[in-house]
Amino acid sequence: MRIGLDYRTVGTSPHSGISRQVYALEAALRTLPQVELERFTVAPLGDETRLQAHCPAWDCAKTAMHQPQNRLRFEAGFLPRALREQQIDLYISTFNMGLPLPPKPKGLRTVVLLHDLFQITLNNYHANRLKALIYKTCDRLSIAYAVHSADRVWTPSQYSFEETARLFPKAAGKIRVLPNQVDSFVELAADLTPRKLPEQFWLLVGTRELRKNVPFLVDAWQQARRLSPDVPALVLVGSLEHLPEAQRNLPGIRALSGVTDAELHALYRQASRLWQPSYAEGFGLPVIEALSVGTSVAVASGTSLDEITPPSAPRFSPTDGPALMQLMLDLVARPAQESPEQCRLWAQRFNHQAYRRRLAELIEELK
Known part of the structure; x- marks a missing residue:
């Protein structure tokens, strides 16, 4: 089984809670028998990430990976073709949205890792009201598309499961709980x-x-x-x-x-x-x-x-x-x-x- 993993969050914020779950998911997938794992992301030209993942030819700054125009370019213009060329059987998006836009490659199954829905249910920090409105609208459309088009929706808690089912009742039958991985620290505690x-x-x-x-x-x-x-x-x-x-x-x-x-x-x-x-x-x-x-x-x-x-x-x-x-x-x-x-x-x-x-x-x- 060839599995594709959305690695964009790792490039944007490698030490965030979401990225840490991407690392956990990646490591766990590599332990499964008969699984071949491929990463998909965007990266600046010349960045070493391009040696470790499938990236579009165009340049993208790490801080701009989740801007609406770059997301659309990746999810519509690059990802469907790349998944088809790499013969991916299952694609996992890791940040609440981000699944490939149509046309969907034949035989491809998809999963969205839905950490929470606060992007669309709560107010967040943005530079101004217009930017907040643009991002909230884009996020609402992207999350709704991901939830409805995915074969499975994985949430880290029963609470997130119930919130997803409440907001998207037609998708309730395909939601599953995958609690986050949290291991004790490997590194020794620092001297404070x-x-x-x-x-x-x-x-x-x-x-x-x-x-x-x-x-x-x-x-x-x-x-x-x-x-x-x-x-x-x-x-x-x-x-x-x-x-x-x-x-x-x-x-x-x-x-x-x-x-x-x-x-x-x-x-x-x-x-x-x-x-x-x-x-x-x-x-x-x-x-x-x-x-x-x-x-x-x-x-x-x-x-x-x-x-x-x-x-x-x-x-x-x-x-x-x-x-x-x-x-x-x-x-x-x-x-x-x-x-x-x-x-x-x-x-x-x-x-x-x-x-x-x-x-x-x-x-x-x-x-």
């Missing part, structure tokens, strides 16, 4: 001494997207800290620029950018707890990463975080600030209920063995 972090701190990973709900958590943390000196400092992996100006210089808050995997490993290990306040989450990668090294978590309720988090972990409403403040005060007054070993055991249900078993089932279904 140069970062000059406080001895005790809570951690939050990701600040850019509105749905991460970071200002809500910072506000509750600030109020809890006023009431108790035992509330730890707060370290954010991201930028303070995504917070309201009044929150950027609060005593005890730090933001770290340019964090390496080894530093992220160390941050998870040293944090007293990871907080995930998102009001919309398709999976919740930082939660499993923290658990995989034995760190306790506390999460907002109502989305996929409910299903990927241990039942004993603290949960809170993503809209009730006073309740979150009280939870913070309660948690500094008592030790974590979950031991590090319990956290690690829970995270193992998302390791590469579990991922590869489920992927093998889904590929077998498509043969």
